[in-house]
Every structure is written in structure tokens, then in C-alpha cells.
Amino acid sequence: MAPITVFQARKIITMDPNCPEATHVAVRDGRILAVGGAGCADQWGDVVHDHSLADAVLMPGMVEGHAHMMAGAMWKFAYAGFHDRMDPQGKWWRGKPDIATVVCDLTDHAQSLPEDQPLIGWGLDPIFFTGERLSRAHLDQISTTRPIAIMFSNFHLMCVNSAALAQAGYDHATNVEGVVKGPDGAPTGELQEMAAMFPVMRRLGMDFRGLSQTEAAIESYGAVCMRAGVTTVTDLYSQMEDADLAILRQVTARASYPTRLVPVLGVAGADPETAAARAQALARQGTDKLRLGAVKLMTDGSIQGWTARVKWPGYVGGQPNGIWNMAPDEIRRMVATMQAAGVQMHIHVNGDEASEVAIDAIEQAARHSPWPGARHVLQHCQMMGPDQFARCAELGICTNIFANHIWYFGDQHAALTIGEDRAKRMDALRAALDAGVHAAIHSDAPVTPLGPLFTAWCAVNRQTMSGRVLGAAQCVSVAEALHAITLGAAYTLKMDGEVGSIEAGKFADFAILGEDPLAVPAQALKDVPVLGTVLAGQVHLA
Amino acid sequence: MSVLPRLPLTVIGGYLGAGKTTLLNRLLSEPHGQKIMVMVNDFGAINIDAALIAQADGDTISLTNGCVCCTMGNDLFMALGDALDRCPRPDHLVIEASGISDPAKIAMAARAEPDMAYGGIAVVVDGQNWPKLADDPLIGAQMRGQVQVADVLLVSKTGGMVPPSLAVRLAALSRAPLMDLADLPQVAPVLLGGVAPAPQPGALPGGMAAHPAYVGWSHQGPEQFERRTLEALLAARPAGIYRLKGHVLSPDGALEVHVVGPTVDIKPAQSDSTRMVAIGLASQINRETIAAWWASAAA
Numbered sequence: 001m002a003p004i005t006v007f008q009a010r011k012i013i014t015m016d017p018n019c020p021e022a023t024h025v026a027v028r029d030g031r032i033l034a035v036g037g038a039g040c041a042d043q044w045g046d047v048v049h050d051h052s053l054a055d056a057v058l059m060p061g062m063v064e065g066h067a068h069m070m071a072g073a074m075w076k077f078a079y080a081g082f083h084d085r086m087d088p089q090g091k092w093w094r095g096k097p098d099i100a101t102v103v104c105d106l107t108d109h110a111q112s113l114p115e116d117q118p119l120i121g122w123g124l125d126p127i128f129f130t131g132e133r134l135s136r137a138h139l140d141q142i143s144t145t146r147p148i149a150i151m152f153s154n155f156h157l158m159c160v161n162s163a164a165l166a167q168a169g170y171d172h173a174t175n176v177e178g179v180v181k182g183p184d185g186a187p188t189g190e191l192q193e194m195a196a197m198f199p200v201m202r203r204l205g206m207d208f209r210g211l212s213q214t215e216a217a218i219e220s221y222g223a224v225c226m227r228a229g230v231t232t233v234t235d236l237y238s239q240m241e242d243a244d245l246a247i248l249r250q251v252t253a254r255a256s257y258p259t260r261l262v263p264v265l266g267v268a269g270a271d272p273e274t275a276a277a278r279a280q281a282l283a284r285q286g287t288d289k290l291r292l293g294a295v296k297l298m299t300d301g302s303i304q305g306w307t308a309r310v311k312w313p314g315y316v317g318g319q320p321n322g323i324w325n326m327a328p329d330e331i332r333r334m335v336a337t338m339q340a341a342g343v344q345m346h347i348h349v350n351g352d353e354a355s356e357v358a359i360d361a362i363e364q365a366a367r368h369s370p371w372p373g374a375r376h377v378l379q380h381c382q383m384m385g386p387d388q389f390a391r392c393a394e395l396g397i398c399t400n401i402f403a404n405h406i407w408y409f410g411d412q413h414a415a416l417t418i419g420e421d422r423a424k425r426m427d428a429l430r431a432a433l434d435a436g437v438h439a440a441i442h443s444d445a446p447v448t449p450l451g452p453l454f455t456a457w458c459a460v461n462r463q464t465m466s467g468r469v470l471g472a473a474q475c476v477s478v479a480e481a482l483h484a485i486t487l488g489a490a491y492t493l494k495m496d497g498e499v500g501s502i503e504a505g506k507f508a509d510f511a512i513l514g515e516d517p518l519a520v521p522a523q524a525l526k527d528v529p530v531l532g533t534v535l536a537g538q539v540h541l542a
Numbered sequence: 543m544s545v546l547p548r549l550p551l552t553v554i555g556g557y558l559g560a561g562k563t564t565l566l567n568r569l570l571s572e573p574h575g576q577k578i579m580v581m582v583n584d585f586g587a588i589n590i591d592a593a594l595i596a597q598a599d600g601d602t603i604s605l606t607n608g609c610v611c612c613t614m615g616n617d618l619f620m621a622l623g624d625a626l627d628r629c630p631r632p633d634h635l636v637i638e639a640s641g642i643s644d645p646a647k648i649a650m651a652a653r654a655e656p657d658m659a660y661g662g663i664a665v666v667v668d669g670q671n672w673p674k675l676a677d678d679p680l681i682g683a684q685m686r687g688q689v690q691v692a693d694v695l696l697v698s699k700t701g702g703m704v705p706p707s708l709a710v711r712l713a714a715l716s717r718a719p720l721m722d723l724a725d726l727p728q729v730a731p732v733l734l735g736g737v738a739p740a741p742q743p744g745a746l747p748g749g750m751a752a753h754p755a756y757v758g759w760s761h762q763g764p765e766q767f768e769r770r771t772l773e774a775l776l777a778a779r780p781a782g783i784y785r786l787k788g789h790v791l792s793p794d795g796a797l798e799v800h801v802v803g804p805t806v807d808i809k810p811a812q813s814d815s816t817r818m819v820a821i822g823l824a825s826q827i828n829r830e831t832i833a834a835w836w837a838s839a840a841a
Contacts, residue, residue, distance in 0.1 A: 168654070168656070169656040169809075169810075170654075173769070173808075173810075174654075175653070175807075175808075176650060176653045176654045177646075177650050177653075178650060178654070179654065193647060193650070194618075194619050194647070194651070195647060195648065195649075195650035195651040195653075195654050196650065196654050198619050198622065198623075198651045198654060198655060199654050199655045199656060201619070202623050202626075202655070207620070208617065208620070209617055209620050237616075239615065239616035239617060241615070242600075266616050268616075268640075269583040269584070269616075269640040270583060270584050271583075271584040271585075274584055274585075309680070320683060321683070323642075323644075323684060324642050324680070324681060324684060325642070325643075326640075326642065327557070327558065327641055327642035327681055327684075328680050328681065329558060329641075330558060330641065330642065353680070357680070
């Protein structure tokens with residue numbers, strides 16, 4: 001008989017209504033055997049008591065239903081973002097509130113690099129800078145000989161120095177859309193969109209494919225998750241090839257690997273029948289720590305990029321309505337094929353016109369191939385109102401809401417994108433729950449940092465960077481937010497029978513916290529320390 | 543990275559069902575003599591004559607004529623890098639853009655990348671359904687946008703003639719030459735252009751433009767142009783040339799020129815003479831007109 005370990009904690013938040021609070025949890029074979037007091041597992045035989053977590057608060061390991069594996073490996077590049085942010089090793093990188101700090105910090109960082117290595121940065125968001133725009137002149141202060149490229153947080157723009165411009169052959173004679181030029185006719189260093197960035201990326205070795213699927217990328221993603229208290233995480237547009245499967249299985253199978261990984265296969269542009277067959281084949285190759293078989297569809301772009309498809313009255317600045325990355329016809333065909341094949345779909349929808357097309361497509365497909373347990377998930381759901389949530393409830397569609405946007409971009413949405421009225425009702429977790437929809441909330445890391453407690457804080461407080469509350473009517477309670485980042489997200493991954501709460505039979509996956517999130521003021525939810533995780537009964541300390 | 547000849551890139555745009563795949567099937571089986579690499583999203587509708595297939599494995603189909611057809615995976619630009627690094631480098635890269643996408647977002651890479659040459663954007667327009675798609679409240683703007691960025695418009699499913707109302711609408715959006723796919727005896731001259739300049743002046747080598755439907759012109763000489771003069775000359779080119787390419791000597795070093803439809807792309811190059819090749823449709827232009835235009839500038 002396998003040994004039984006009984007972990008003692010200051011408090012255990014179980015998310016199980018039958019036993020909402022406990023002090024001890026017993027683990028055998030990586031699963032929860034019993035929950036309660038010190039003697040909770042005595043009827044099962046001899047136990048070993050583990051007091052190492054006695055001062056900590058345990059809650060179910062958190063579930064991040066929408067993030068990307070590159071959130072780990074991005075850190076091989078230098079962080080240049082506005083906000084303080086922690087890397088996979090637990091080191092905090094100072095946020096850069098202005099261009100001078102960007103230059104100063106990256107100059108320091110360059111000292112640590114070999115002479116012949118380019119300096120690559122990421123995470124810069126000029127939407128937060130006032131005044132001057134970052135240009136090659138600033139980056140030339142760091143070095144005129146070492147090529148430098150700073151990728152912006154939206155991955156659509158970068159800024160490079162003169163040495164990088166020279167490598168790409170960009171000069172006054174260049175006439176390429178996306179190579180921005182100054183009044184003097186010379187490139188400013190800003191490059192817009194992939195085509196213009198490509199020559200620089202190719203020469204500087206910026207391989208984004210290498211930020212997923214490699215052993216190092218998988219490992220650092222696990223480390224990022226562990227430090228955020230996440231024990232089940234998606235990679236929500238996996239580009240895995242068949243050859244990548246072996247390495248995914250091998251790395252996740254290690255007892256030292258702290259996370260259950262759910263890669264969701266990106267299928268935009270693919271032939272629906274072929275993609276469905278591939279998803280079905282993948283589903284059969286999953287393990288306890290690697291779940292496969294779901295697919296991700298694209299529809300529109302992003303609201304802050306003015307590329308989301310929004311309904312009337314459109315964008316406040318009069319920008320044209322956004323773009324489709326999959327045509328509505330393709331979406332309908334893909335949805336119908338996946339529904340018929342029994343493949344669960346996660347569908348990217350930012351604007352309310354996109355979510356409407358997705359709901360219509362699922363409704364139509366469900367008429368031909370009824371599948372009550374499909375649990376298709378709309379992802380982002382930023383502009384959905386009670387009408388669309390009601391339809392989701394009718395159709396059994398789940399929603400995973402981009403709560404972090406409220407803090408990161410809420411002020412911009414009110415002022416610059418969709419305007420005050422619709423900004424106040426965006427990312428409406430309250431409306432979703434009231435409609436009876438199964439809902440989760442997410443970070444979309446690395447777009448915003450992985451950290452479900454911060455995401456929960458956003459949904460509870462709806463505070464923006466300027467300090468205002470954006471739509472108080474859509475605030476939820478701390479308990480509801482904690483449900484969304486555990487059982488709620490687990491439900492969207494069809495893993496609610498295995499993870500998301502601390503109750504007998506489920507995997508022994510816990511988040512180890514320094515304080516009780518239900519006891520601290522709601523405003524302090526984001527500051528609750530994450531000390532590590534327990535995965536299948538094995539402790540991983542940050 | 544500039545030792546190898548530049549890799550020309552042609553992007554095929556057009557909505558689902560417009561006939562992009564049919565066009566690619568035609569291209570792959572024509573006797574153009576070039577080692578083309580075709581990239582598609584998936585092999586779904588690609589239907590290559592079994593007799594042409596030399597080897598098929600996973601995401602690549604190799605043809606007996608030296609062409610290769612492959613799927614690009616999820617990261618188009620990584621696939622672009624792979625194509626550039628491929629040894630030997632293909633003679634021409636042709637990418638099928640997905641139905642709703644903006645082909646210019648891909649084609650612009652050929653103007654940006656020093657190791658690539660601009661091969662243009664050919665947009666396949668569904669002769670029957672396009673007007674309805676262009677008015678669609680959801681996708682109309684993107685449909686019209688594809689036409690706006692096209693260098694060549696290829697109309698499919700016309701049943702013998704491009705409907706005048708369609709031609710008028712397309713002309714209002716685009717200056718690109720308009721062709722009925724059914725009228726084209728070969729698609730390679732339109733999609734790829736000519737091959738290397740002919741040794742004998744005035745005619746094109748190989749079978750490329752041998753067909754009477756096409757007019758080919760080539761020129762070799764010692765003339766030099768300032769870049770600005772060259773740009774003005776190219777801007778004044780006669781209508782009816784849909785492809786023009788070659789090297790031009792200039793005081794600051796040679797220039798490589800690629801003109802497709804309304805788009806002109808110029809990059810630095812190495813060359814010891816000025817050599818140009820042009821192609822047009824015989825129904826729209828003749829060789830004498832092209833020669834006279836060039837001679838007027840050289841004089």
C-alpha cells in the first residue's frame with residue numbers, strides 16, 4: 001500500500017461545499033484521500049504527517065484557462081515593459097515608466113551579454129509613455145555596434161537601433177510599408193507588422209517558434225506557473241507538430257515538472273476535416289499531466305488594436321470596423337465539422353460582432369449534431385452583454401473572460417476604443433454568472449502576466465490603472481472570483497472532475513499561499529503571497 | 543546573405559472557393575522550367591497529378607519537375623525563413639494566402655527582406671460571387687481590400703467573359719491589370735514573370751512567353767540612370783506591361799528592379815550591365831511600344 005501523507009495547513013480553502021474549510025489534507029498516490037482535521041485519513045491506515053506547510057494557507061491549485069507557453073521562454077530576452085514583472089526564476093524586473101529608464105536598464109543588461117550577441121527586449125508598450133516616441137536614437141545610446149531590437153507587448157511592432165537597421169539593409173532608400181521614417185527621410189527604428197520586422201528577426205535570431213515546444217520553453221513555463229500558484233495551464237494556440245509530442249510527454253512526465261499542461265491546437269486556416277482528425281488522434285495520447293484534443297479557432301483581432309469586430313456604434317475614434325482572421329464562412333464550416341467530430345473548441349472572440357458570429361455558428365452546428373456536453377468555450381468575451389450570455393447558457397457554451405484588461409487597458413477602452421458606456425460593461429463576469437454561464441477569467445500571458453490572484457482581483461475590484469472603478473455593477477465577490485480561477489476554469493477544460501477543488505478523489509494539486517485570500521481586504525487580493533504549489537502531492541516551493 | 547540570387551515571392555490572394563488552388567495546380571503542372579516552392583495552408587484541395595509526384599512525406603510533396611509543395615504550418619514567417627535557408631534555394635516562392643487575409647501583409651516581406659525579390663500579389667476574383675462578397679456587411683471591406691492591394695487581378699468562373707459591371711467595379715478599386723483566367727493559356731508568365739534575360743535581344747528564352755498570347759521584350763545595354771530618373775521612367779511605363787524586371791546600372795551601384803502591375807520595387811544589386819525583361823498580353827501591348835519607351839529614356 002502506497003504511503004499516506006497528511007499535510008497540515010493554517011487553513012485549507014477547499015471550494016467543496018461539503019467541507020468548505022479544513023486544516024488537513026491526506027494524499028495517497030498523488031490524489032486526495034481525505035480532507036478535514038489531523039485524523040481525517042486515519043481510517044485508511046498508517047499516515048505520515050507533514051508539517052512543512054503548517055503556517056501556509058492552501059487552496060486548490062489554480063487553473064489558467066487562457067495563456068501561452070511563450071510566457072516562460074520570453075524571459076530569455078530582456079524585459080522592457082512598463083510594469084514590474086517576475087521572471088521564471090522569481091527575479092523581479094523593474095518596470096520602465098519612461099524611455100530614459102528603458103535605456104538605462106537595458107544598458108546595464110547589455111553588460112551581461114557576450115560582445116557578439118544581439119540585445120533583444122520585449123514587453124514595451126508605448127501606450128503608457130507620454131511625449132516622445134522610442135526611436136533608434138534612444139537605442140543607439142545603448143550601443144551603436146551591437147544590434148538591438150525591442151519587441152512591443154502587442155507583438156505587432158518593434159523598435160531597433162542603427163546597427164540592426166543596417167543589418168536589415170534599411171536606409172533612406174527603403175520604401176517598405178511598416179518601416180517608419182522620420183522627417184529627415186531616414187528610418188526612425190520603428191518597424192510595424194511582421195513583414196517589416198522579419199528581416200531583423202531573421203538576422204538577430206529572434207525565433208518565436210523556439211519559445212514553445214522546446215524543453216527549455218516547457219520547463220520555464222512550468223516555473224512561471226508554479227510561482228503564480230497555477231497547477232493546470234493551457235497553451236491556447238499550440239503550434240505543436242507531431243514531432244513535438246514526444247518532448248511534451250517526456251518533460252511533463254517528470255515528477256519535478258510542477259504543472260498539468262493543456263495544449264490546445266491552433267486550427268485557423270487549416271482544413272476542418274484534417275484538423276478534426278488530428279485533434280482526435282491527439283486526444284488519445286494524453287496523460288495525467290498532458291491533456292490534448294481540444295482546438296482553438298480565431299475570429300477577430302484585438303480591441304486596443306482596433307482590429308476587433310464590434311457592433312454598432314463601432315469605435316469612438318471612427319476607426320473602421322476590425323478584421324476577421326478567419327472568415328465567418330470558415331468559422332461556420334470549422335465549427336460544424338468540429339461539433340460533428342466531437343472536438344471541443346476554444347474560440348477567440350474580442351468584439352461583440354465576433355462573439356455573435358461564434359454563438360450563431362455553434363447554434364447552427366448544434367442543430368445538426370446535438371452534443372449537450374460539448375462545453376465549447378468563448379475566449380476573451382470582452383464585449384458580451386446579458387443577451388449573448390443568455391444564449392451561451394441556453395447552448396451550454398462556456399465563457400472565459402479577459403478580466404485583466406480592466407486594469408491594463410480599461411482607461412484606454414473608455415477614452416479611445418469603444419467609449420465609456422460599453423467600457424463600463426466589458427469583461428462582464430457578473431452578467432455571465434447571473435445568466436448561469438460557466439465562466440472563467442484569464443491573463444492571456446504573456447500579453448498580461450500570469451497570476452490568477454491578480455486576475456481575480458481585477459474581477460472583484462474592476463479598478464483601472466488610473467484608479468477608477470470601471471463599471472461597479474459588474475464586480476463579483478472574492479468567493480466568486482476564486483471559483484472562476486479554480487473550478488470555473490477547470491470546467492472549461494473538462495477537468496472539473498479531477499482538479500479545481502480539494503476533495504477526495506481529485507489530484508492533490510494545491511496553491512501554497514502566505515495569507516488567506518478570503519480574509520484579506522478585497523483590495524489586497526492581488527498581494528496575497530504565492531509560496532509555491534503542490535502537484536500530485538509533491539511540494540514545489542518558489 | 544547576398545551570395546545567392548534573391549528569392550522572388552508571389553502571393554496568391556482571394557476568397558474561399560475563388561479558385562486559388564486550381565490556379566496553383568495549373569502552375570505546378572505547366573512547363574515553366576522553374577523550381578517553384580508553393581506554400582499552402584493545407585493540402586486539402588491541392589490535387590496534383592499523381593504522375594507528377596516524386597515523393598510525398600508529411601508536410602512536403604516533391605514533384606518530378608523539381609517543384610515542391612508544402613504546408614506552411616502556423617507560423618508563416620518562420621516558414622518564409624525556412625524557404626530562404628533551403629538548400630538549394632528555390633527559383634521562386636509562391637504562397638497561397640488564406641481566404642480572408644490581406645495578401646499585402648505577406649508580400650511586403652519580399653520588399654523588406656534583402657534576400658527576397660518582389661514577385662507581386664495575384665488576387666483571384668470569383669467572377670460570379672465577388673460582387674455579393676464585396677457588399678457583405680461582415681467581410682466586404684476585407685474583400686475590397688484584397689482587390690486594392692492586388693498587382694494582378696485574375697477573374698475566375700467567367701464563363702467566357704468578365705462581366706462589364708464587375709470589371710468596372712474592380713477598376714474603380716485597382717489599377718492592376720485584369721485578366722480572365724480562362725483566356726490565359728499559361729499562368730506561369732503572369733505569376734512568375736520571365737526567366738533570366740535572353741541572350742539574343744528582343745525575345746524571351748525558354749517556353750515562357752513563346753505563346754502568342756504573351757508579348758516578351760528584353761534589353762541589354764550599358765546605360766546608367768540616377769535612381770530618381772529610373773523611378774520616373776518606370777512610372778511612365780506603357781500600360782499593358784504587367785511584369786518588368788532586371789538590373790539597371792546607376793552611379794551609386796546597380797539596382798535590381800521588380801515591377802508587377804502597379805507596384806515598383808527597387809533594391810541595390812550587383813551587375814555589370816543594364817538588363818531588363820518585360821512581359822505583357824499581346825492583346826494589350828506590343829514589343830515595339832515597350833522598346834520605344836525604353837529607347838526614349840536611354841536616348
